[in-house]
Amino acid sequence: MSIQGNSDAKSLTFTSMSIMEFILPVVWFIGLFWSISKLDFFKRGPFSSQSLQLAFGVRVAMGFLLFLIYSLYYPVRQDADTFKYFDDSQYMYEAFWTNPLDYFKMLFGVDCHSEHFNSHYFNNMSNWVRSYDNGLFNDNRLVIRVNAFLRLFSFGNYHVHSIILSYLAFMGSFALAKVFFEVSKSKFLSYIAVFLVPSVVFWSSGILKEAILLSAMGFFVYHFYQLFGVNRRYRNYVMVFLMSCILIVMKLYVFIALIPAIFIWFTVKKWNRSWWVYLGMYVSFLGLATVIGEFNPRLDFINLIVDKQKQFINLSNFYDVNSGFHLEVLTYDLWSVVKASPEGLFNVLTKPWPSEVNSILFVPAFLENIIVIALLITALVYRKALDVNDWDFVAFCLSFSIILFVVIGLTTPITGAIVRYKIPAIPFLFMAVFMFMDLNKLPKALIENKLSRWINTFL
Numbered sequence: 001m002s003i004q005g006n007s008d009a010k011s012l013t014f015t016s017m018s019i020m021e022f023i024l025p026v027v028w029f030i031g032l033f034w035s036i037s038k039l040d041f042f043k044r045g046p047f048s049s050q051s052l053q054l055a056f057g058v059r060v061a062m063g064f065l066l067f068l069i070y071s072l073y074y075p076v077r078q079d080a081d082t083f084k085y086f087d088d089s090q091y092m093y094e095a096f097w098t099n100p101l102d103y104f105k106m107l108f109g110v111d112c113h114s115e116h117f118n119s120h121y122f123n124n125m126s127n128w129v130r131s132y133d134n135g136l137f138n139d140n141r142l143v144i145r146v147n148a149f150l151r152l153f154s155f156g157n158y159h160v161h162s163i164i165l166s167y168l169a170f171m172g173s174f175a176l177a178k179v180f181f182e183v184s185k186s187k188f189l190s191y192i193a194v195f196l197v198p199s200v201v202f203w204s205s206g207i208l209k210e211a212i213l214l215s216a217m218g219f220f221v222y223h224f225y226q227l228f229g230v231n232r233r234y235r236n237y238v239m240v241f242l243m244s245c246i247l248i249v250m251k252l253y254v255f256i257a258l259i260p261a262i263f264i265w266f267t268v269k270k271w272n273r274s275w276w277v278y279l280g281m282y283v284s285f286l287g288l289a290t291v292i293g294e295f296n297p298r299l300d301f302i303n304l305i306v307d308k309q310k311q312f313i314n315l316s317n318f319y320d321v322n323s324g325f326h327l328e329v330l331t332y333d334l335w336s337v338v339k340a341s342p343e344g345l346f347n348v349l350t351k352p353w354p355s356e357v358n359s360i361l362f363v364p365a366f367l368e369n370i371i372v373i374a375l376l377i378t379a380l381v382y383r384k385a386l387d388v389n390d391w392d393f394v395a396f397c398l399s400f401s402i403i404l405f406v407v408i409g410l411t412t413p414i415t416g417a418i419v420r421y422k423i424p425a426i427p428f429l430f431m432a433v434f435m436f437m438d439l440n441k442l443p444k445a446l447i448e449n450k451l452s453r454w455i456n457t458f459l
Contacts (some may be wrong), residue, residue, distance in 0.1 A: 001293045025159035029060060032167045045174060046181045047191065051459045054212040055195040056170045063162040063206035070122040070362070078126045079167060085140065086158055088125040089147035095121060096152070099357045108136075109147055142207055151392040169211040173219025178433050179221040179225045183393045187459045193430040198364050200423045209250060210423060213452020216246040217254065217424055224262055228269060253308075260285040265396035266454070269389070278395065291371050302337060306330045316413050322354060327413035345402065348422050351415045365419040375433045384438030397432035402427040 017057045035051035036042050045052075066082055074080035077087065095103040105112040106121065122128045127140045147161055152157060154160035180190035194200070204214040220243035223236045247255040264281045289301045309330050316324040328343070329335045349360045350369060352362045386394065412418050 004090055021157060021186065022157075024155065024157050025163055027162050028163050032163065033057070041171070042174065045178050046127035046187050047174075047177070047459055051191065055173075055191075056197070059170050059201055059205045060163055061168040062202045063166045064159070066202065066206040067158070067162065081209075082162075083158075085143040086147050086161060086207050087142045087147065088127050089151060090156070091121050091124045092144065092148035093151040093156075099241060103148075107149060109141075109145075137233045137252060139209055139250045141250050142246075143207075143212065145209065145411070146212060158207070162343045165207055165211040166205045168215040170213030173200075174206070174218070177425060179222055180427075182225070183360075183390070184431065184435060186434070188456060189431070189434040193434060197368070197426050197430060199419060200426050201367055202401065203423050204362070212246065212249045212419070213254065216250065217258070219243050219260065220247060220258070220445065223427050224266070228266065233358065251406045251424075253304075254404060257407060257425075258400055261399035261403065262398050264399065266391055268395075269392050302332060302334060305337060305407065305410055306332050309413075312412055312417070321414050321416070322358065322364075323352070323358075323415035323417075324413055324416060325440050341406045341412055345406050346409070348405040348409040349420055351418050356415050361416070362419070372429070372433075373436075375430070378442075379433050379436040380396035382438050382441040383436050386440070390435055394432045394435050397428040397435075401429045401432070 033053055033056060036052050042049065042052055054374060070080040070082045074083075077083045092103065092106050101332065102112075103118070104110075106117065114195060125144070128144065130138055130140055146165075150161050150164055154164075177190045177194040180193060184190060200214075204210045206408060208365070219239055223239040223243070225239070226232050226236045244255065249256070264278060268277055269280060292299050309327065311325065313329070325347075328340050349372075352366050352369075354366070357363060359365050405422060408418060408421050414423060
């Protein structure tokens with residue numbers, strides 16, 4: 001074959017590959033977009049198919065925006081969260097073709113802790129072993145495994161992974177929105193809290209840990225809520241257990257914040273709504289955590305918080321991050337943690353401050369904080385009396401949000417990380433504020449206009 005012939009063949013091959021790189025994500029997007037109008041899972045919810053398809057489309061768009069931002073702002077690919085787990089999964093995926101038994105052992109974490117796996121696979125990965133290790137769970141590995149599994153269907157196309165993970169996060173958000181609607185009876189407020197908060201949508205889209213985290217959390221809360229009713233089924237218990245396992249591996253601190261809040265919600269809803277019950281149960285959880293720490297120091301919550309803070313401070317100093325700030329160093333005693341908690345809570349609620357908005361990436365988070373503060377003031381001015389069921393739900397939402405915010409505030413000296421880490425609690429915080437707000441007391445121009453009527457019809 002002539003040189004010209006070889007050149008034409010290469011050009012044709014390259015063009016075909018480029019077309020497939022574009023077509024494959026489009027096909028996946030169309031298929032998942034279409035499924036929203038067809039699956040009973042979505043039909044059993046309160047929202048119209050069009051409104052859900054819009055929410056999914058926004059998430060996919062945010063996933064692509066995430067790809068662009070990480071491509072532009074992270075010149076070293078292995079330092080970019082959205083790329084590093086995807087790239088590492090390639091080494092595991094290749095074993096599917098060369099040694100399928102190795103692939104499935106690594107995928108399920110069975111009998112893969114030998115030198116053979118280290119030398120052939122894990123040592124080639126940049127993130128299988130974390131730069132810091134607290135001796136508990138390595139969430140990097142779960143994300144790498146998920147991407148290694150998705151490669152069976154994506155042919156290594158990054159955007160296919162992004163669309164599928166966005167869909168999983170969207171499904172978890174929809175499950176959470178159903179709980180919010182059943183409690184509040186408001187489609188509009190539930191939709192806003194779950195699908196339209198910018199930070200939540202952005203950071204739970206694409207190939208990030210938060211997509212898996214929010215998916216698991218949404219299904220966990222939904223199936224736990226089903227246990228309140230008379231129509232609970234065996235699958236509700238199974239899903240609560242499975243989602244608990246994922247949450248524990250992904251973000252243990254989120255699970256630790258969620259468990260006391262949701263169990264206390266379950267308890268007071270079933271038996272007693274006294275404030276003494278709330279206080280007594282939180283003291284009981286604190287006592288249980290202390291006892292567990294006495295038996296196993298690795299699980300002592302004080303040690304975990306202090307060690308996590310040390311790791312973050314060292315990480316901030318090593319990389320010299322531009323959004324780092326001073327954080328009071330904790331000591332291994334309860335009073336040190338209690339004393340620093342108000343400042344930690346304040347930091348998470350308010351950062352980034354105006355003086356810290358030194359990048360366009362911080363502008364949405366800054367504006368979102370202003371919106372939250374404005375909503376809090378509005379809820380106080382136009383507040384309504386809550387019945388006991390509403391109080392139970394608001395107490396659950398605020399308890400989870402406050403516990404999670406305090407843990408993040410105690411351990412995280414990086415504003416950029418705070419913005420991202422607090423997103424699991426943001427829908428609950430918004431919903432709690434909305435529940436306090438009496439919409440009928442708002443100016444009629446805000447609630448009775450063509451736009452609001454169209455929105456209610458659309459949802």
